[in-house]
Amino acid sequence: MSADALPVPIRVLTVDDHPMVRDGIIALIDRQSDMAVVGEAVDGAEAIARFRELDPDIVLMDVQMPGMSGLEAIEAIRRIAPDARILVLTTYPGDAQAIRAMRAGAAGYLLKNCIRRELLDAIRSVHAGRRAISPDVAHDLAVHALVDPLTEREVAVLRLVAEGHANKQIGWRLDLSTDTIKAHLKTIFAKLGVDDRTHAVTVATRRGYLDR
Incomplete structure (x- = not known):
């Protein structure tokens, strides 16, 4: 690569059943020089198909969607590609839900009301091999860490x-x-x-x- 060559952008697939959410994410990412949205999906089944087709660097995955859920899609994608990097975007702050997502294979868990403040840094962190968790969720995880979960x-x-x-x-x-x-x-x-x-x-x- 020459000194003047631009770095290869982080390729992102966004999965959400709400068009306005996807449009907002695309608008935010498209203003960045180091990342680009390469595809969209509206549910878990389409997410798997698009992942196979596009092989993105990062998948932004909603949890609650019609048909196949985000958690099921995460598990399926990780079976296809064990090193797939998936970042959950959700309206549900619960620590139990976050733990399920992480166990399914997610590398991060962000709340949608924090997208503008946290999404871009979270994408970069997950792409670099780190985890990214919204502060409110991290707090709940810490609070309940020593309490046995429900069976x-x-x-x-x-x-x-x-x-x-x-x-x-x-x-x-x-x-x-x-x-x-x-x-x-x-x-x-x-x-x-x-x-x-x-x-x-x-x-x-x-x-x-x-x-x-």
């Missing part, structure tokens, strides 16, 4: 609580005794730091354990 069974119980089912109905649906459901709820309350079912659902939703 899959506990989340299943709480999801039925959120749907308005009584303990007896939950036990019937999960093939568990009412006493076992009560024991699960006691553990759930302790892990979430709450005293009742309504507060448990509220906190679990905020932290990303329950689908919104």
Whole structure:
């Protein structure tokens, strides 16, 4: 490369089911000399196809989309390319959701309300092999780091609580005794730091354990 040659830009694929979000990201990135949007996708399945076609350096991935979710797409892309660098952009600040995204293979987790302030630096960080996490999410991760997460069974119980089912109905649906459901709820309350079912659902939703 000659001294006057321009560096190769970071090639970005943006995945979001909202056109206005994609347009905003493209407008922001297009003003940068060191990066360029090379493609768009509206859901997880299209993201996988576009990744295969374009082989981007960075994938910006929404989490909640119709059809295949962002988390499923992350797992699929990482199976295709284990070194793929994926940065989640989401409206959901929950630490549990962030942990699921990281376990699926995401290298970063940003909130959409921070895009203008954090996105460009996050893209550069992830491209350089580092992680990028919004400060609010990082704070929640630190706060809950020493607390045991909810198990899959506990989340299943709480999801039925959120749907308005009584303990007896939950036990019937999960093939568990009412006493076992009560024991699960006691553990759930302790892990979430709450005293009742309504507060448990509220906190679990905020932290990303329950689908919104």
